[in-house]
Amino acid sequence: MRILTFINLFIVCYTSAQAGRISGKVTDENGQALVYASILVKGTTLGTTANKQGDYFLQLDPGTYTIIAQYVGYTRQEKTVTIGAEDHTLDFQLSIQQLSLKEVVVRPGAEDPAYEIIRQAIKKRPYYLNQLNAFQCEVYIKGQLQLRAYPRKFLGEKIDFEDGDTSQRKMLFLSETIARYSVEKPRKSKIEVLSTKVSGRSDDFGLSTPQIVSFYENNISVGRNLNPRGFVSPIASSALNFYRYHYEGSFVEDGREINRIKVTPKRRYEPLFSGYINITEGDWRIHSLQLRLTKSSQMELIDSLNIEQLYVPYNNDVWVIKTQVLYPAVKLLGFDAFGSFVNVYSSFNTTPSFDRRFFNNTYLKIYEGSNKKPAAFWDSIRPVPLQAEEIADYHRKDSLEKAHKDPHYLDSIDRRRNKPHLFAMVATGQSFYREKRRETWYFNPLLQTAAYNTVEGWLVNLGGRYTKKLDTIPGSRRALSIEPAIRYGFSNHHLNAASSFTYTHGNKYFSSFSLSGGKWVYQINNANPISQLSNTIRSWLFERNYAKFYEAWFARFHFSKDVGSGITVFGGLKYEDRIPLENTSSYSFGDRKGVTFTPNFPIEIMQQNFARHQAFIGNVGISWLPGTKYIEFPERIVNVGSRYPLLTFNYSQGIHKWLGSDIDYAKWRFEVSQSVNMNLGGNFRYKMALGGFMRRDSVQVIDYTHFNGNQILASVEYLNGFQLLPYYKYSNKNRIYAQSHIEHHFNGLLTNKIPLFRKINWYLVMGANALYADSDKEYVEVFAGFENLLKIARFDWVWGVEKGHVVTTGVRLGIRGFGKL
Template structure:
């Protein structure tokens, strides 16, 4: 083995030592640099791309080559090069592509010639899609995000990037990646990251987005930009969405190429605009310059420009040579633009993949891929760095080294750990201790101060202490969450401490423990938000929050296994004590209304008696086809196209530690998100379960269904939006509940003139509940979401035993947490 290794190393050294370098510039006829032009060996595997200043470099073994320079919108040029072991400079001057219209005669009222070309391209779409279904190639990606402007403050906090640079224009993110990208029919792909680098963060692995945006697909999905995807200009139904204009043709290496302008028929549809070049007779994509706008129904970006360039690999196959993305966004005073340049080279159209090469790991970072030296990057990089990028690497890498100095970390902590009124009241505060790798988070007063009829004014302090024991293992995390609260009306002081420890390598495990004396809702899932209950009580004398106190202890363990399996187990003990209302204070007194007792009146006619409860539970979750990103020290889930299944069992143990409960209940369920692309997103969550025995069941141990009687919506796929909180809680032998909703993501609303400019999306769904004794409850709702990007509002109609019981309005704000400790 050692001899083989030495032989391979010698061969690599030999080939590198006798390789020559071709350098030069690609410019237009006026001398302007052509950024991201493709420079490659004709009918060869090697290639590169010019930088922003038009400069390129390409290393090749000695020999004679035909070098091709190509840029979208410019005429291709070839140069014959004789390369020895010395460097050779080859300049390219590309002329604007001259499209000829002389041979085209369009009569009045006749169809534009572009439509015939597009129809032929659509007919050949599937053939060309399958043409590159099996291959491997090397991919170089450079990604950059720059700020053009930003506000001095955001949400009351000073905007500080901690880089010592006070200018408005700055590089926020810069990374490079070299990967091997492989595909195999029908839809398998894999990315192996060989080397990766992030400016200012030597431990990061970068984002790496080398996959080809394939316009031969009918619908082009873009995660994080639009769940509906975008319609390709040559999709099967493209003629229903686009208009086309023939803009002439040109000849390139004996092939006629047609230049077609792509024009959306309607605004506010997921459509491109720009130009696509199609070869005559073979009807392939030669190149394209397309753009998405806000009116294309992108969720976050303002614009996204896409450029692609293809070239012949052999007589029967064309391959992509480069792909450039230009995103731009303006939001909350931040103005940013970026670029993602991808160079594809060393194609192998007959790869010999090892057995089981394609598995659940779709992206793998090799060991040491983020530890390459600067000399390595200077030797391997096909796309030269620009002066500002070189400066960014030097500045941020130096800053990273400075941050390892304990004195610098102390000064940075002092700067970060300044307390603000906004943080204390609304957003919370974070105190970091970088030398010790600890972070202390303090919850804001809006989460720890509330009112209820049991405690009156309840005030407390809660937060999170996080420690990473090992800087080289991100899976190892110790978390402690203390909480203390005092009720000014009943004079009760309660406190608890929760902790968890995460460990493991590729598949993490979590051990958790909590104990103390605290207040609990009778439904331990805590569906009633303290903040909304405060306003409901003080304004309307509706005290939905029903509490009891308990001394408690709880242990839990969760382990993620391979192939989408996750197991969990736990044991819990509670010494449950009833508490009564201690105040009837409100801001407004109603003659026909008063506070209800502090127990679920749907279940009890008197306060709960004190009792003890010991229980254990075990659960199994399985998501078939789970995909992963594999790092050297861990794996990250990417989801699956299949639904997630779960099953759980909970047993109340009588007699042990004085426990009074005795029951056994089960539940199982299935949930999934189904992306119908242009048809929107359908989500569902169905569960069934029941009690196998119910000899002694405390009220908190009943099967509770998460209801809601507040204006603010609760989680849509896990609760009912208008169900009274404890009306159908039970210990029956069977129950079933279902939640489903469909997000139209712009479908239908984009057809309404005027309204479609708001970019609000329609959403609708239903919730249903079935119980023993033919009892049933249901809800249907319809609403609008994406209001100002964060708001959603619904109208909910309820049906109890088949009869309409009323209509309710619900509001939600993306990211709002109504929970409190």
């Protein structure tokens, strides 16, 4: 291994010795650095990019070259240099682009010349979008994110970056990547990470986002979650309905006239850009652009995003992108951050020959050792010089990383992280760590510790989780998890205890199996449609015991295995000795007149509680997500989703007489679900299910088909339940049933036309849920509401319909990210 490293370093040094180095600075007329200015070798696609201080360097073989420096909005400059064995310094000072105006007859109502230029660009848009059916290039990616200010405390906890630096301004993230980007239209693409590094994290793989933000697309997606609707390109087919244009003038480069157009949204709070786009005269292609998105562009997570792009000729007909830079800025909860993400494209091949199996399910492949390249390698290949602050950040964080591996440091980190935190202990649960031994202990929050129901009265429910990572390899899935729990009811004096053991592994695809057993209390609908906290509130304060419980001695085995191509197989065995429970407490703090607790069984479908019995159940299933894409790390493969629907089939059988089992049935369920991105039209989500009992010789109420109902203010999960349906009203053991959930998230469509709503960024959402079990068991509910309230909340009005008549109405409140209340 050392010999190979030496050979690599020798090759790098030898190659560098044969090439001449040009370096210099690119500034404006006032001596201010032109950030990420482009440096090109005339007549080629060779070049580099200056850094944020305007510094650049370029390695070239001996010869005479014409070097071009250019920056969007400035007149480019050319200089000729002869390269030999010595280094050369070549500085550029660019002046603001002097524009010449076309002769236009000005009269009242005359159209701005920009509109005709844009119309021509719109006509040519499909041609340039599909001009290159395939290409391959290399991309250098550098991303950095910095803080200008941050609060001293967050959620009552002191903020500590563990770097010994208490200054307000600091580098949060710094990463560099060299990747090969391959595309075959319309939808095939692949990213291969050749080398990558992250400041202070030698085991990470950095950023790998070489995708070109193509303004030849009608709808443009920039990053993730900036706007669920995407953004309208200034030359989209419908752009004239969204934008105003102003002709600023033109300039000439290499005999080509280039028109500068100012772009302005017609309306605020639409997903639109503002800024400048430069269009070539005659062939109407994009030469360069400087565009901006702000909060009024309906961005959600950041305050502003500037985008700069520069294209260069590859040949007489084809132009390719040379640089793309994104500048995000955000102010949130006292944090003030800004950054830059630059992509430099080179080594284009516009006629690549791809192997038939080159484009597969692997969307992003990170090669072994890509994050282990020495500093000498990066110094020789990096096209954008590091800034002084970046050099200092690499040095400081790499030194800190080495120090952090010291056992004494790990002990001190454990001591700091393991201090009790009040909010975590009460609301989210707290974890305690032993880094040297790769161990974590997690304890459930106090909100889950104490509860009340009519079966157990007040109860104490103690639990947690112990996790042991079995490998030192970063990202390894091999781990063992143990979850013990104990529960005591003060009214029925029952003590229950259980534990589960889970082993996860998979050198390639994820796999897991688990064993669990003990004695515990469950809801009759094992999907737990009402949470412990919600049931406590409803029972103790409002005298409504919606949850129905039973007790069981149990043993379970479950497995799940990804096998590739979007396929996961799963299954298991379960044994339960089921014991009915009765109410033992009638206390309610609310003590409402005329309201009493109901028996501890579903009175909608039963006259009395079930009898004690035993159940031995097996189940097996398969899910398939066609077109699944994967990220392939050296030690694992990660599923990143698909644009196709997820198909899931599950078969369960109650096995009669085995281990004394009293049940005897077979049932199935087939499910289809998908989230469809309709860009400007919003997001459409659905889940459809069909199932039933194939055999039902002996079926207990616990094994019925249950639907997740809801009778409290907090919403049930939207695609998994019904917002107004009583919990057990339509539970059945029918041979067939159908269930559907649909909803459309308008994501700002329509509400961005209403002054108040567009400013507070509330989004309209509408949908419907339906089920059919037989002619007497049909139910439909429709709902409409608003989401994105305070970024996390959702409010719905819901109408429940039976046999064509509205039988119930209500409102529901959902909180994103907190699960069921």
